[in-house]
Each structure stands twice: as C-alpha cells, then as structure tokens.
Amino acid sequence: MIKISDLNFTYGNNFKLNINNLEINNGENLSIIGPNGSGKSTLIKIFSGIINYYSGKIEIENNDISKISKKKLSRIISTVPQDFTTIYDYNTENIIETSRYPYTSFFNLSENKEDRDIIDYAIKITDLERYRKKYYSELSGGEKQRVMIARAIAQDTEIMLLDEFTSHLDPGHTQNLMKIIQNYCINKNKTVISVFHDINLASLYSKRILVMKDGEIKLDGTPYEIITRKNIEEIYGFDCTVISHPIYKVPQIIFN
Amino acid sequence: MTKYLKKRGKIPLLVFLIIISFIMFLLFSSFGTVNIKISDTFRILINKYDNSVIKNLIINARMPRVAGSFIIGSILAISGNVLQLIIQNPLADPYLIGLSSGASFGAVLYAALTLIYSFSIPFGMESFAFAFSLFSTFLVILISKRGKKIPVVSLILSGVIVSSLFNSFTTFFTVLYWRNLIHVNVWLMGSTASLDWNDFFILLTVLIVLIIIIFMMSKYLNLLSMGEEMSVYSGINPDSVRLILLLVNILAVSFCVSKAGIIGFVGLVIPHIVRLITGPYSGITTFYNIFVGGIFLMFSDFLSRSLFAPTELPIGVITSFVGAPVFIFILKRSRKND
Numbered sequence: 268m269i270k271i272s273d274l275n276f277t278y279g280n281n282f283k284l285n286i287n288n289l290e291i292n293n294g295e296n297l298s299i300i301g302p303n304g305s306g307k308s309t310l311i312k313i314f315s316g317i318i319n320y321y322s323g324k325i326e327i328e329n330n331d332i333s334k335i336s337k338k339k340l341s342r343i344i345s346t347v348p349q350d351f352t353t354i355y356d357y358n359t360e361n362i363i364e365t366s367r368y369p370y371t372s373f374f375n376l377s378e379n380k381e382d383r384d385i386i387d388y389a390i391k392i393t394d395l396e397r398y399r400k401k402y403y404s405e406l407s408g409g410e411k412q413r414v415m416i417a418r419a420i421a422q423d424t425e426i427m428l429l430d431e432f433t434s435h436l437d438p439g440h441t442q443n444l445m446k447i448i449q450n451y452c453i454n455k456n457k458t459v460i461s462v463f464h465d466i467n468l469a470s471l472y473s474k475r476i477l478v479m480k481d482g483e484i485k486l487d488g489t490p491y492e493i494i495t496r497k498n499i500e501e502i503y504g505f506d507c508t509v510i511s512h513p514i515y516k517v518p519q520i521i522f523n
Numbered sequence: 524m525t526k527y528l529k530k531r532g533k534i535p536l537l538v539f540l541i542i543i544s545f546i547m548f549l550l551f552s553s554f555g556t557v558n559i560k561i562s563d564t565f566r567i568l569i570n571k572y573d574n575s576v577i578k579n580l581i582i583n584a585r586m587p588r589v590a591g592s593f594i595i596g597s598i599l600a601i602s603g604n605v606l607q608l609i610i611q612n613p614l615a616d617p618y619l620i621g622l623s624s625g626a627s628f629g630a631v632l633y634a635a636l637t638l639i640y641s642f643s644i645p646f647g648m649e650s651f652a653f654a655f656s657l658f659s660t661f662l663v664i665l666i667s668k669r670g671k672k673i674p675v676v677s678l679i680l681s682g683v684i685v686s687s688l689f690n691s692f693t694t695f696f697t698v699l700y701w702r703n704l705i706h707v708n709v710w711l712m713g714s715t716a717s718l719d720w721n722d723f724f725i726l727l728t729v730l731i732v733l734i735i736i737i738f739m740m741s742k743y744l745n746l747l748s749m750g751e752e753m754s755v756y757s758g759i760n761p762d763s764v765r766l767i768l769l770l771v772n773i774l775a776v777s778f779c780v781s782k783a784g785i786i787g788f789v790g791l792v793i794p795h796i797v798r799l800i801t802g803p804y805s806g807i808t809t810f811y812n813i814f815v816g817g818i819f820l821m822f823s824d825f826l827s828r829s830l831f832a833p834t835e836l837p838i839g840v841i842t843s844f845v846g847a848p849v850f851i852f853i854l855k856r857s858r859k860n861d
Contacts, residue, residue: 316755341758348756353749354611355803365746368757373739422756 268292269426269458274323276313284309284482286323293425294456298469301479302503307462308349310479311430314460315346327426341369345422347415347432353403359414360399363389366422389421393447409440416444420451427452429461433468445472467519470494471512478502494518533807536800540814544593547818551589551825552581556832583720591718592824592838593817594726595779596789600816601733601809602772603790604797608748608804609765610664612678613795613857614850617776618787620682624689625659626652626773626780627710631693635700652777659685660773671751675857712837713786715824722782733775734809740768741806748804786820786839788846793819795853819845 269291276284284306291297299307312318314325316337325332332340345366353362366389367382390396393413398406403414412432419427429448433441449472452459463469469476470490478486478493480502486493499507499520507520553564559577566572567581599617606615617623629651636642644650666681667673690711697707708714737744743764746754754761779786793816794808801808823841830836 317752336758337755337760338758341756346756348752351750351752353803354613355608355748355798357749357803361803362749362753365749365753365757368742368746368759371742418756 268328270324270326270329272324272326274313274321274325276309276318276321278309282306282309282482284313284321286310286484289477289484289487291458291460293458295475296452296459296473297461297475297477298473299460299462299477299479300464300466300469301485305479306482307479308430309482311346311428311460311462315344315428315430316340338369341422341424343424344426344428345419345424346428346430347412347419349431350408350435351411351415356402356404358400359395359403359406360386360390362403362414363395363418363421366418369422385423386421389417392420392451393417408435409437409444412436412440412444413447416447424457426458426460429459431462431464434464441468466494466499470517470519471515490517494520533801537807537810537814540811540818544814544818544821547821548589548593551821552586554825555585555828587720587723588715588718589821589824591723591726591782592715592820594723594730595715595783595786596793596816596818596820596823597813598726598730598733598775598779598816599786599789599820600793600797600812601730601737602776604794604804604808604812605737605744605768605772606790607794608744609768610673610678611748611750612673612675613853614675614679614791616788616791617772618686618785618789619679619791619850621659621663621685621689622656622773622776623780623785623787624686624693626656626777627785628659628689628693628696629653629655629777630781630784631696631710635696638700648781649778652781653774655689656773656777656780657770659689660769675854679854708837710784711839713784713839713842714827714835715783715820715838716828716835718782726778726782729775729778730813733771734813736771737768737809738806740764744768745804784837784839786823786842788842788850789816789820791853792842792846792849795849 269289271286271289274284274286282304299310301307309318313321319333327343335343363386367386370382390399393416395413395417398410398414403411406414415432427448433444436444445468448459451457459473461469461473474489476486476488476490476493477484478498485502486498494509495518496507496509499505499509506523508523509518509520511517512519549561549564549568553559553561557577557580559581563572563577564581567578572578603616606617606620607613610620630648632655633642633648633651637647663678663681663685664673666685667677669677693710694707697710743754743759746757746759747761747764751761754764793812797808797811797815801811820838820842823838823845826841827836827838
C-alpha cells in the first residue's frame with residue numbers, strides 16, 4: 268500500500284503541491300486527471316524520484332521512500348514518461364536492457380539468464396521483436412512509447428507510473444498501448460498510477476479517479492462519482508455532456 | 524561498411540588497430556628531420572643497433588615524443604567521449620568547453636611563479652592546471668545551463684567566451700615573463716616537442732587510472748548517456764556519477780595540457796568517428812578511443828614537425844585543420860535535431 272501524508276512541494280514559483288492524505292491499495296488501477304498545471308505530473312515526478320526535495324512523507328508498505336536507496340526504489344517503482352528521447356543512437360534493445368540495472372551489483376557487468384528472460388518476455392508482449400536492433404531515435408512516437416512500456420515491464424516492479432504517456436499518440440497507438448498495459452497489470456496484479464490528459468481514457472481504463480487542481484486533490488472516487496457535468500465544469504471550465512459508454516457502461520464526455 | 528562492422532568484427536578491428544598503432548609508432552619514430560629505416564627503429568627498440576648517435580636521437584628525443592603524443596591523443600579522445608555523454612552534448616570537447624584553456628592558464632601561472640619566486644611543489648604545474656581547469660569548466664557549465672539542460676549552442680558560446688578570457692591571461696603572462704611569443708604558441712596551440720620518457724610514464728599512469736575508473740563506472744556512464752531521467756528510473760543518482768566522471772576527466776586533461784599545452788578538437792573528432800563504428804557507448808568504445816585517438820595525435824605530431832621542417836608547426840594547428848570542419852558538420856546535424 269502507498270500512503271502519502273502532508274506532502275508539500277514547490278518549484279519556487281506560485282505553484283504549490285499540497286496533498287494531506289492519500290492511500291493507494293496494492294493492485295489498484297488509479298488515474299489522475301486535472302487541467303494543465305494542476306500538479307499531476309509533479310506528483311509522478313516525486314514518486315519516481317526525479318524530484319526529491321519535498322516535505323512530508325511517502326510510504327510504500329510502511330517504508331519511507333526518502334529513506335530507501337534509489338536503486339532499491341527502482342525495484343519497486345517503474346516509470347513510463349510522457350516522452351523520452353536520446354541524443355545518441357541507442358537501439359531498442361539497449362534501452363530496454365537498462366531496466367535491469369536495479370538488479371545488478373556494482374561489479375556484475377553482464378546480465379544473467381533471469382534478466383534475459385524477462386527482457387525477452389517484455390519484448391514479446393509489447394510486440395517489439397522486429398524493432399530490437401532498430402535505433403530508438405528512428406522510431407515513431409507510438410513505437411517509442413511501446414519501447415518505454417517494455418522497459419517498465421522488464422523492470423518488474425509492483426508499482427508502475429504512467430505519466431501522460433499517450434498524449435502525443437494517435438488513437439490507434441493509444442488503444443493498443445492501453446490494452447498492453449491493462450492485460451499485463453491485471454494478469455500480474457500490479458499497482459498502476461496513470462496521469463491522463465484524456466478524461467474518457469481515464470474513465471475507460473481505471474476504477475478510481477483522482478482529480479487535481481491547483482496542486483491539490485479536489486475529488487477522489489469512481490468514474491461514476493467523478494465524471495459529472497457539474498464537476499467537469501468546475502474543474503476544467505468546460506461545458507460538456509456526459510453519456511454512458513454503450514459497451515462498458517462507464518461515463519464518457521463529449522463536447523457541447 | 525559501418526553496418527557490417529556494427530554486426531561483427533568489433534574485436535578483430537580492435538586487434539587491427541593495436542597492430543596499426545605499433546606500426547605507426549615505429550614509422551613516426553623513424554621519420555623526421557633525420558630519417559632512418561623502420562627496420563632500424565625496430566632494432567633500436569630491441570637493443571640491436573650500433574650507431575649510438577642515431578640510437579640516442581631516436582630513443583631519447585623522438586620516441587618519447589611519439590609515444591607521448593599517442594597517450595595524449597588517447598586521453599583527449601576518451602575524455603571528449605565521456606564529456607559528450609555526461610553533458611548530453613555531442614559538441615563537448617575539453618578544448619571547446621574551456622577546460623583546456625583553464626588548465627593552460629594554470630600551468631603558465633605556475634611556470635611564472637617558479638621563474639620569479641622559485642616557487643616549486645611536486646606536481647605543481649599539474650595541480651595548478653587542475654585547479655584552474657576545474658574553475659573554467661564549472662564556470663562554462665554554470666553560464667550555459669538552462670534549468671537542468673545544457674543547450675548545444677549555449678555551451679559552445681560560453682566555452683568560447685571563457686576560453687578567450689583565459690587565453691588572454693595566458694598570453695599576457697607568457698609575454699610578460701618570457702618576453703617572446705614562442706612560448707605562447709606552446710601553451711595556446713600545443714606542442715609535443717618537449718615530451719620525455721618521464722612525461723610519458725606520468726601520462727601513461729594517468730591514462731591507466733582514467734581507463735580503470737571509466738570501466739568501474741561503465742554501467743552508470745551508459746545510463747547517463749541515455750539522459751538524466753533514464754538514470755533516475757534505473758536507480759542511480761545522476762548528479763554524483765556526473766561529478767565523479769567530470770572530475771576525473773578534468774584531472775586527466777590537466778596533465779595533458781601541463782605537458783603539451785592546448786590541443787583542440789581531438790576530443791571532438793575521435794569519439795564521433797569511434798561512435799560510427801561501435802555505436803553510442805559500451806565498454807569497447809573506450810578501447811577504440813585509445814587507439815584511434817593515439818594514432819591521430821601521433822600522425823598530427825609527425826605532420827607538425829615534418830611539414831615545414833626544421834620549423835615546427837604547433838600541433839594544435841594540425842588538429843584544428845581536421846577538427847573545425849568536423850565541428851561544423853556535427854553542429855549542422857545537431858541543430859537539425861533541435
């Protein structure tokens with residue numbers, strides 16, 4: 268279980284992140300939505316260790332993450348960023364292989380059979396076999412994100428963070444990647460925390476939604492409780508109609 | 524051809540490079556203002572040569588110079604490669620980021636102090652070079668930093684400014700204390716002419732230490748070269764790794780500059796050539812940089828002393844002739860990706 272208490276963070280400008288209390292259960296599939304600048308990505312960055320100067324406490328299974336070594340933390344949490352680029356021409360396999368660093372010791376230079384197996388597994392379920400030797404920098408946006416998902420899967424952590432990872436992708440790629448993640452996480456009972464720009468995706472793929480605005484959690488509940496015309500109007504200042512998804516029976520919003 | 528090399532033949536090519544390095548060493552030790560046969564050079568090396576004048580010339584004047592050039596080339600190439608990877612900037616080079624200029628100023632300052640006040644401490648010149656290159660390098664990084672990133676052009680501009688500042692100080696001191704401009708050339712454009720066996724062994728030690736540290740940090744370097752975020756996701760602290768590697772490189776280059784002045788562009792050109800063969804970074808990259816960098820500087824040294832013999836051309840002139848066009852090429856390409 269993840270437990271956040273009295274989390275405070277500021278970039279030094281007007282922005283302030285302030286979360287008094289938040290609990291996320293193991294195996295939960297949680298989405299965070301909210302307008303631009305609401306602090307959703309910041310929260311993910313704090314979780315993943317990119318930002319490490321905050322006040323307050325984040326505990327995973329009663330361990331304070333600021334007291335866990337970075338290496339150990341990366342055996343618990345993996346991250347799929349919004350976009351990831353490299354300056355130098357690494358191939359897809361090189362990128363995915365980095366996921367095993369948290370499991371190697373300082374002097375161990377080569378990977379073992381277990382590493383190899385899990386990398387192969389991740390490549391298989393993300394259908395990247397033919398991209399193995401291709402340069403990452405030459406892939407399309409969707410393919411790049413698929414590599415980053417394979418990387419996170421190979422990292423084999425209990426918690427997976429997805430930071431608006433579909434925001435640059437077309438609908439086809441988005442659906443494809445969401446299905447990969449969903450299958451993987453349901454099968455392995457992983458905890459997934461995703462930040463979404465797209466309210467409909469959040470509603471479709473998660474059972475619990477947090478709404479953030481101005482660095483605070485404004486709403487927390489099931490898609491039905493959260494996605495109402497009134498709430499969307501208040502949070503986004505967006506006039507919409509809420510309909511029920513004809514197949515999955517979850518709320519979806521459309522423009523008015 | 525590079526496609527083929529990427530698949531196989533990385534090790535055989537390395538062996539080939541080692542052999543070529545040795546042949547080049549013999550070749551460049553044989554030719555100069557006095558030419559002897561390569562076979563004679565080999566005989567001198569295995570101590571089966573009789574003419575003691577020639578033997579003395581080759582063994583004590585030319586060989587340390589050629590071998591020293593090799594080591595300096597290796598260190599500059601490795602250092603350029605590591606800088607490019609950790610600063611995440613394909614144009615980083617000890618010369619272009621102001622490291623060498625700081626080191627050269629430190630060395631000249633120490634030489635001046637020795638000359639006037641008979642000030643002398645062990646490894647004084649190297650220590651001064653190290654201290655001032657630390658200062659100049661961090662100054663450049665500080666000036667060019669935008670948030671957590673160092674933009675390509677910004678780094679080069681700050682490098683130029685800081686370098687010309689330190690180079691002016693260097694010129695000022697050399698002219699003030701030696702009253703002639705030959706020494707300015709040594710420090711600002713590089714010269715391998717004064718290298719002796721003692722220098723060679725010191726530089727060799729530096730190179731070996733550099734290689735060992737890079738190998739120990741190889742995994743981290745690999746991650747860091749994919750970007751700071753990748754390091755964090757994989758559980759290493761990018762700041763501490765970067766700092767250690769930066770310090771080790773500054774130290775190694777300070778030794779080179781203390782011995783031979785500023786030799787530009789080696790750290791830019793060689794890693795790019797090597798990257799075409801081996802891909803971005805792996806353990807083997809460092810070995811390639813040793814030999815390709817070494818051969819390149821031995822050849823530059825040969826040209827510098829033989830093109831207009833008996834007048835010597837500063838070795839930095841040769842490396843800049845090769846380096847500047849490569850710089851333009853890489854700059855164009857990296858701007859395209861911006």
